[in-house]
Amino acid sequence: MAAEDDVRQVWASNFNAEMPRLIEALRRAPYAAIDAEFPGFIVHTPRDADGHQRYSDLRENVERLKILQLGFSCFGPGWPRRLTWQINFSDFDESLPSDERWEESVELLRREGVDFAKTRRDGVDSALVSSFLRPFFLSPMQRKPLWVTFHGAYDVAYLAKLLLARAPLPIALPDFTRLLGNMLGRVVDVKHLARHVRGAHLGLRRLGESLGLANTSAHQAGAQSLLAGNIFEVLMMRLPPARLVCRGDESDVGILHGLEEERIAPPLPPTWEQSQRFLLPGNPSPFYSAPVFHPQAFPYAWPCREDSGAFFVYVQPFAPPW
Template identity: 35%
Template sequence: MDRSIKASTTDVWMSNVVEQSLVIEDLLRYFPIVAIDTEFPGFLRDTPRHASDEQHYADVKHNVDGTSIIQFGLALFDASGNQPWPGCCWQFNFADFDPDLSASSPNSIRLLQESGHDLHKNRRNGIKSTQCYSLLRHKLFRGHNAKYITFHGLYDVAYLMKVLTAGRPLPDTLPEFLFEAGNIFGELYDLKHVARSCPGLLGGELGLTKLARLAGFDSMVIGLVFTEMKKRWEIEKAQFVMVLYGVEKACVEFKIKASIERAQRLSNDHPAAAAAAVVFGGRQLQLSCVAAGERSSVQPSATGAVLLSFLALPNAVHALFRLIHPLEDFKFRA
């Protein structure tokens, strides 16, 4: 079943990055749910299927440190799923990647070019992250009560962290990475992890169909999926915050350790509050571990625009976007 979504995409280059960052900053007050996606030049090193969380992060660090972001997509929503205007999204095009010199996966570059990316134009006119990182971090990622939404978002978080720290190498350890990610993003949900706890999905697995490799469009789709999931399941829970698919166990352990450390800091002046924090931490660990389950694969994949499939629903009604029937911009063809 083929589906298309009409997007109103604003391309952001070096020439208009200040203007558009200010526009987004203003809109964030009214549309604080931020769906994000990135495009990057593939993997230099693949992750084995049953790698530990630590090995998985070591591969992420190797890949992200050794390559450069190509595009960052962003779409805004309010709590009811409304957007500033229908289909609106932004694509931040970066100049960091040199198609003639930068490390990449040839297959990934071919797929990006087939999807419409002009990598030489990005190199000429794109955003120089080392010059704009402070602008992007302060306008889009700091000082807002925003919620950030990803899908299979470990690499998205990692590449954005690199951009927002002026190209600095990722932290050496996974706990250090999670600490810094929490400081940047605050409240972030990875829908691929959240789906594990959604009744009706077959083991939390999501069918994933690639429609585009354009980060703006993809971020809008991720936001639409989040809106529809919220209608059916209670997914905005503390147990899901900052738990990234592929390294769930390490994320949960990091959160519990942080909650215990907070309790210890409270213990001198507020013993009752400290006890409550420890109890909450233990409960959160239990819930999150159940939600995480066993990983079917830790091999990362570029997100793209997604179709989330309800494999367990009757009559093989496979696409989550069937639920979004009120949107006129969806065109369904059998």
């Protein structure tokens, strides 16, 4: 298993060097674990709340609080080593009372090694990160990995909020999961999977220990995504394959722990009438050999030669679902 020291820290000083490497890894990785760190909760959800109430509280928290860190850990069959990045954001200013937080969470992160002064001074502005990530996540023709989370509703919500820039998250849970399907595609929540090994009541570290993984990870986004990916690999060897296919009654893909009422599903290929048509420039032959049009990896684009002799590509455009 990869060590915590393998986490590549992304700051303003190395942003332009590290982000292209991260995007290239996400393009190629079979799996990518994600984790977000943020300054706690303003609204606390009752334990007996249903998924719709949980999402309403989640939405208010994400809209009011600022993201601190975002971790990505890329891995899968054929990868000799795991590649992990932690993006450190500069948006949160601990000295400003207007930057809301839950003090217990801030103290926990400080004990786990988060230097808030350094993050504010040397971190990356979220608007810059958003502008870099949006072309990858919002392209309907982009192949994406299977996203791995642990208790991941807040993780994917902060990622969605980052990609939406200043636009608010959808008000209703069904619209939120539809948005995630467009942005991410396939998502699996390790905490939801853990119920098959009697571990649904455990936190990330305790679950890792119960599966024989060493407890060496700090409570920071890079290390947490690394550990979530390690746990997912162990569970993959113990669970039947039907649990990890996209669709089907036995599938656990698309179900977030705590928001089980609505499943995240990748968008279906559009009908011919729903597609948009774009003229292919120049000699179209390279488009046929390029992997972007492989029917399994990219089911939303079709190169086509019409009777006039002109070549077009039909694609499904990305648009928010509300």
